[in-house]
Amino acid sequence: MFKKVFILSAALALGMLSCKKSPEEAETTSSGYQGQGKSPIVPTVDKPIQKQWRGVWAFNDSTTFFSNQFDGARLNGVAYDGDDHYTIWVTAENTPINVSPWYGFKVWSTEARDIKVELKYQDSRSRYYPKISTDGRTFKPLDSIYFKPINPGEGEFGLGAAPESAELTISVTENPTWITAQELYTSSVVQEWVDSLSQKPFIENYPIGLSKEKRTMKVMEINENKEAKKALMIISRQHPPEVTGFIVMKSFIETITGDSDLAKAFRQEHVVFNVPLMNPDGADNGHWRHNMGGIDLNRDWQNFNQPETRNVRDFLVEKDKDYDFVFGADFHSTWDDIYYPIDTTATGEKGKIIFDWIENISERLPQKQTNVRASDDIENTMVSSKYFYVHHGMPAIVFELGDNTSRAFLKEKGKVAAEEIMKLLLEK
Ligand SMILES: [Zn+2]
Known part of the structure; x- marks a missing residue:
């Protein structure tokens, strides 16, 4: 009995600790971000939420x-x-x-x-x-x-x-x-964007399951050459207010689907899967962070208690049978632009492409220096990027954009990020 009480309170304390060490809350000093610490597992079973009164x-x-x-x-x-x-x-x-x-x-x-x-x-x-x-x-x-x-x-x-x-x-x-608080990208606005891109003959979108509140979650598949066997997994908006991350992701995807010679060559060898809105209930209900289960989805990639993370997990497990996943990115927003890659001490040679990519982006966008905070902790896969790497072998990153970063720069950064990853993956 006492033991149980102790375990519960310890778990609660750990939950609070890890909350403080999440990417979006990385401790800061006058010199900027100090990065993440080790991440103890946070419980992700449903918690009650209060729906706002509407009127x-x-x-x-x-x-x-x-x-x-x-x-x-x-x-x-x-x-x-x-x-x-x-x-x-x-x-x-x-x-x-x-x-x-x-x-x-x-x-x-x-x-x-x-x-x-x-x-x-x-x-x-x-x-x-x-x-x-x-x-x-x-x-x-x-x-x-x-x-x-x-x-x-x-x-x-x-x-x-x-x-x-x-x-x-x-x-x-x-x-x-x-x-x-930020521009409105609700589930219907995001779907309009997905549908407009899906006019292209090599893009389709289809359901991968329902959210907690029964909204349909969709994946967009960019697939021009049915013989292509390499795949990328791109997601965003696990956290509804993180619109600047979405804006960069949108530009990233639009660049890959564009008419440049680089994009055309890239699409001959690569298929891209994109879940642009991981938390549709949270976006439509104006949530600060959680899904309708009252949970931070980016802590649920270890235990998969929530339907949104389960849908993407099941999708990836299925696609992994046919594709070799070569890159994964999860777009977020925080106080300033920051990258959270997994350190090469954990990923070895395979993960180096992420660091080459960051360097190439930085060279092309010298006007804004971006913080890099690598993590070597892959003991658990609570966050998406670690799940992507540990379970599907893809070099992966949490790509964070500042809440107030200029929208024109965000668009440019998404474009440059897409061009540089396409070049690196084609060189391989
Ligand atoms: Zn976030």
Whole structure:
């Protein structure tokens, strides 16, 4: 009995420890990221989550309205403070959780007016700089004159550097204005992109299973030469708010499917499998990080308690019979651009291609230095890249992009990353 209690509390303590050492929360100093430590196994059996109440909040004699009735929204409470000033609460789906306080709401008013909105977060500071849209599709950063940080942070990296909260000035009209933490890439927006690429004769997409909330998970297969036997596995959005990782992945895939001679030659020898949205429920429900099982999917590649990771595991096991997997990448976002490869002390000669690739990308993009933090710990495969390597022998990487990295640079980086991996794989 006592032993059981001890094991449970030890597991809980380990879970919390490993949470602090996740890539997105790597400890920082003034010199930047210090990387990951050893990762004890985190329990990934279901935990309860609270779904947000969805509806419309009406204020000021029903002249001003807030709504979270759209995919990707997150708005947990609104209070009117008087004088066209509102307080908005943003809470997580459950806790403990990595602090990625996603928010998203619509606001409109029967009379055009300027309102002030203060964002308040559950156990977090203001990580995401607000994006604004008038159609829910095209977003841009809110003009800085309308953004007032409250109690600014210190230093350059991490949550401590973010303001405690933020006050936004929004010019509302009778047409809704969308305010979101990052651009909206919900399951339907991602599927539109997949469907548009699938117009090409050598691309198809098909279901690989259901998410916890029964959304269909799809893989996109880029397969021009049916004789090709080498394969790549590319995934993103295990963590819903990590949109900048998705933007780079999107550009990476578009480059591989493009019309360049390099891409054409590459596709003669390689097939690419892409799961662009690993956590569709989390994306549509405006989650900070977890799936509908209340779990960080990128801790579930050891025990596979969640359907999303199981779907991809089963898919890979099946494809591994026909293909030799030569490269894997999982795209994420954090405070700055950073690579998490597996150290060659663990992977040997086979894993060297990842380091050559990083070097080649860095040479072509000298304007932005990217941190590299290799891990030699493959004792467990909780995170995708380690599962990819240990179980399918593919050199793999967690590719992290900064939340605020310029979108033009993200696109360029995805393109360069694709060109350089195609060159290296063709040389082999
Ligand atoms: Zn992540």
